[in-house]
Amino acid sequence: MIVDKYDGCLVMEENDLQCTLSEFKNNRSTPEYIERGILKFIFHKNNIPYNSECSFEDLLTCLPDEVLNNITTGVKAMFFSGNKIDYKSFHDSYLFYYLEANIFKIWKPMLDLQLNNLLKKDLVILDIGTGPGSIPVGVIEFYKLLSVKYPEIHFSIVIDIIEAEYKFLEIAEYMISEVISLTTPNLKVNLRKRVHQILDDEFDYSGMDTYDLITMSNFLTVNERDNVKRGASILAQLSGILKDDGSIIVIEPGDLVNGKMLKNIRNEITNSSNMNVYSPCSGVWEKKKNFSCNCYSPTRTYWETPRLHRFLYQKGINKAGREQLPFQYVVYRLDGLTKYYVVRNKQHYIQLKDLSKHINEKVNVKANIRSVIERRKSNQWAVLLCDGSCIFDKRDSEIKAVMQKTFLIEMGLIFPVITGERLTLKNVRVKSTKYGLELKISKDSKIDIEY
8 A cells, every 4th residue: 555645635555445345345343442442431420330341241241221221212213214313312322232233334335435545544534423433433433444454554543523413422422532542553533623503594604614524324314304405505515625536425224215215315415516426326338427216226235243233132122133234325526536437348238228128139248236135044145236228117127146155256256245346247138037037156157256
């Protein structure tokens, strides 16, 4: 890894791609100091003595029933009704469950940027609606990995945060400080501005910096209805404080309703402003300038279930204990760059919109991965595809390839198949199903994934 002297971006060399992807080969694991930091805050807030010498399991048993009941009640109550949520009684619950649930989601869009040498050695970031600080903590953890792998490079992160809930500002400052205290010698992190204000039409952006990265997570959801209504307007205003070579990352829950809302906002902002979609959606055969689809295409965080979540599961919280967390994201830029270049040579490939003309024939296709469904019982992956030539707004319009994991291993692919990557399939047979079209893999099929 070297640093570009002109723009300060991290440029990968020959072995850096494999080194980077290796971090995504295995499930993510939350560092114990983050989970201990969560417990420490809750203990101190509720005037419970905190003994750092205690084991993690012993600390959990020290939570009084009243505190634990308040946490579990809050986790059960949040984000079910579709009504606008009032966080005032849910701060501890959100910290206990959602901080860990959201930390690693930022890694996928940051990987998208890193693969094209667009991450900077010195990063200035603004996090919108920071909550308990999940995204800043996730960014710091990502850069911590880089700093360990490349000890000769000195990294720095400057963080500004905006949050309407003062209690969340307090929690975020505490959690970010906990993580900062355990950074590597070649990584410096500075939590600079803490802005306690609603991001409404009256917000004054003139007092803000310009940023390499602007992030927001769970900010444009059905439970934040005012934000959803103003989603495109908010993004348009934020583009004014984004550096010319910067990125805006929006991350939202992986359910159908919020996913379609995110796509609708994406369509509106890209069709009416100077911002372009960098990832995960981009045309294979021609550059997409206008977006009209709102298909459901979640990606997933693969992680080792955190101990706090396992603990909640034991207490009857059904949504805890999951090994995969679905989410959806969009990365915007101002410079027209997209994660993948347009493919000019169509000679040996069939566009997805024309596959129905080739039923029972063997074809070659090149497409982006819309989503990946893991079928554990059959040891298969169902990979949904899109090349920008058609719209997938109905269940019976799916185009997917179902493949055994053994097939991927035989092809030499040892890394996970991830939403947003570009995939090439050769010698696959087109079959019609009740859900759309399926590309059948055979012994003479070939696969390649671009990262």
